[in-house]
Amino acid sequence: MAERRTDFQEVEVRLDETTVREQTKRCMNCGLPFCHGAGCPLGNLVPDQNRAVAQGDFRRAYELLSVNSDFPEFTSRICPALCEASCVHQLDEESVMVRQSEKFIIETAFENGWVVPRPPVRDNGKSVAIIGAGPAGLSAAATLRRRGWRVTVYERNREIGGLLRYGIPYFKLDKAIIDRRRRILEAEGIRFVTGIEVGRDIAADYLDRANDAVVVAIGTPVARDLKIPGHEKKGIHLALEFLGGQNRQIGGEIESLPVCAKGRRVLVIGGGDTGSDCVGTAIRQGAKDVIQIEIMPRPPKTRSQSTPWPAWPYQLRTSSSHLEGCERRWNLNSLEFLGGDSVEGVKVQTVGWSLSPEGRPLKFAPVAGTEEVIPCDLVLLAMGFTGVSPDSAIVRELGLGLTPRNGIVSDHSRNLFAVGDCASGASLVVRALASGKSIPL
Numbered sequence: 001m002a003e004r005r006t007d008f009q010e011v012e013v014r015l016d017e018t019t020v021r022e023q024t025k026r027c028m029n030c031g032l033p034f035c036h037g038a039g040c041p042l043g044n045l046v047p048d049q050n051r052a053v054a055q056g057d058f059r060r061a062y063e064l065l066s067v068n069s070d071f072p073e074f075t076s077r078i079c080p081a082l083c084e085a086s087c088v089h090q091l092d093e094e095s096v097m098v099r100q101s102e103k104f105i106i107e108t109a110f111e112n113g114w115v116v117p118r119p120p121v122r123d124n125g126k127s128v129a130i131i132g133a134g135p136a137g138l139s140a141a142a143t144l145r146r147r148g149w150r151v152t153v154y155e156r157n158r159e160i161g162g163l164l165r166y167g168i169p170y171f172k173l174d175k176a177i178i179d180r181r182r183r184i185l186e187a188e189g190i191r192f193v194t195g196i197e198v199g200r201d202i203a204a205d206y207l208d209r210a211n212d213a214v215v216v217a218i219g220t221p222v223a224r225d226l227k228i229p230g231h232e233k234k235g236i237h238l239a240l241e242f243l244g245g246q247n248r249q250i251g252g253e254i255e256s257l258p259v260c261a262k263g264r265r266v267l268v269i270g271g272g273d274t275g276s277d278c279v280g281t282a283i284r285q286g287a288k289d290v291i292q293i294e295i296m297p298r299p300p301k302t303r304s305q306s307t308p309w310p311a312w313p314y315q316l317r318t319s320s321s322h323l324e325g326c327e328r329r330w331n332l333n334s335l336e337f338l339g340g341d342s343v344e345g346v347k348v349q350t351v352g353w354s355l356s357p358e359g360r361p362l363k364f365a366p367v368a369g370t371e372e373v374i375p376c377d378l379v380l381l382a383m384g385f386t387g388v389s390p391d392s393a394i395v396r397e398l399g400l401g402l403t404p405r406n407g408i409v410s411d412h413s414r415n416l417f418a419v420g421d422c423a424s425g426a427s428l429v430v431r432a433l434a435s436g437k438s439i440p441l
C-alpha cells in the first residue's frame with residue numbers, strides 16, 4: 001500500500017494461471033448464464049471463453065473473447081464488470097472473477113503474438129469520418145474498417161483514447177496499453193488525424209460532404225459546475241483539469257502540473273468514480289489529507305432490494321484509491337466556498353433523504369442546525385457531466401438534434417451517427433464500445 005501511494009503504476013496485478021483456472025472452473029457449475037446477456041453490453045461469450053481457460057486452451061479463449069470484444073485490454077482493467085454483477089454465483093456467494101480472467105486471456109494473447117491486425121478482406125470503396133478517438137470512436141473505427149470502409153478518425157487531443165487517456169489515471173490503465181492497440185488499428189488501415197478539432201480546424205459539414213458517412217463520438221465535454229457563493233476563488237477546479245493535467249504530465253505533453261495537490265488539504269466534491277480517481281491522484285501527488293463528500297446517502301453495503309439480481313446493484317463501492325487513505329462522507333450539500341482570494345474551506349450542511357419502499361433515495365431536505373465548515377485549500381469538482389452543448393459547432397454544422405438530456409440523435413437517413421457518451425450521456429467504457437459497434441452500416 002505504501003509503495004503504490006508513491007507511483008502511478010497500475011495497482012491491480014494479473015492473476016496467476018492456477019488462480020485464474022480455479023476461478024473459471026467455478027463458471028462451469030452455472031446452469032443458466034446471465035453474464036453475457038443481461039450483464040455484458042458487448043455480449044461477451046463469458047461461459048465459453050472461461051471453459052477454454054479452465055481447460056488451459058488460452059488461444060481458443062482469446063478467439064472466443066475476440067468474437068465480440070475488440071479492446072479487452074481496456075475493459076479488463078477498468079470495467080466495473082456488469083457480467084460479474086449478473087453472475088449466477090452472486091445469488092449465494094462471490095461471482096466468478098470474469099474481468100480478471102479476461103485480463104489473463106488478452107495479456108497472454110499479446111505475449112504469444114496472437115493479437116495481430118485483422119484488415120478487411122476487401123475495401124468497399126466507401127469512406128467514413130469518425131470525430132473523436134475515445135472508446136466509442138475507436139470501436140466504430142475497428143468495426144467499420146473490418147467491414148471494408150476507409151476510416152479516418154479525427155481527434156482534437158495530441159493522442160488517441162479520449163477519457164481512457166486524459167481522464168482515467170495511469171494507476172488504473174497505463175497509456176502504453178492504448179499505444180499498443182493504436183499500432184494494430186493503424187496496421188489494419190485506420191488513419192488517425194490528431195491535434196485537429198472538428199468544428200474549429202476543419203468543418204464538420206465538409207467531412208459530411210467529403211465522406212459517405214460521419215460518426216460523431218465526441219463524448220460529454222461539459223462538466224457539471226458548482227456555482228455557489230465563492231465559486232470564483234482560487235483553488236477550485238473541475239476534476240478533469242486535475243486528472244487530465246496529471247496524465248498529460250506523465251505522458252510528456254506538459255512539464256508541470258496545472259493543478260497540484262502536494263501538501264494541500266483536498267476536498268473532492270462528488271462521490272463517484274471520477275471523485276475516486278481524484279482521491280488516488282491527490283494521494284500520489286502528496287496531499288496532506290483528502291476528504292470526499294457526496295450529497296447522496298451512503299448506499300447499502302450489500303445489494304439494495306431496489307436492484308435485485310441480475311441487475312447492476314445499487315450498493316456501496318470502495319475503490320483501491322479509497323483504501324489508500326481518504327475520509328468519505330455522505331448526505332452533505334455544499335453551500336459556500338469560504339476564504340479570501342483562495343479557498344480555505346467549504347460550508348456544508350447535512351441533508352436528509354426520503355427513500356422509496358425499496359430503499360432508493362428520492363428527495364432531500366436540509367437538516368436545520370447542521371451547518372459546518374470543512375477546511376481545505378484545494379477543491380476538486382467531480383459531479384458528472386451535462387451532455388453536449390446545443391451550441392456545439394458539430395451539432396450545428398451537421399444539423400443534428402439533441403435529446404432532452406442533450407444527447408446527440410443520429411440521423412440514419414443521412415448516414416450521420418452519434419455513438420458513446422455524446423449520444424447516451426456520461427456512462428461506461430464498455431457501453432461506449434458497444435455503441436461504437438452498433439452502427440448499422
Ligand SMILES: Cc1cc2nc3c(=O)[nH]c(=O)nc-3n(C[C@H](O)[C@H](O)[C@H](O)COP(=O)(O)OP(=O)(O)OC[C@H]3O[C@@H](n4cnc5c(N)ncnc54)[C@H](O)[C@@H]3O)c2cc1C
Nearest residue numbers: 132134135136156162163198218219420421427428429432
Ligand atoms: C475521470 C473518469 C474516470 C472514469 N473511469 C471509468 C472507469 O473506470 N470505467 C468505465 O467503464 N468508465 C469510466 N469512465 C467513463 C468513461 O471514460 C466514458 O464513459 C467513456 O470514455 C466514453 O467514451 P466516448 O468515446 O463516448 O467519449 P470520450 O472518452 O470522452 O472521447 C471523446 C473524444 O472525442 C474527442 N473530441 C471531442 N470533441 C472533438 C472535436 N470537436 N473534434 C475532434 N475530437 C473531439 C475528445 O477529445 C475525446 O478524445 C470515467 C470517466 C471519467 C471522467
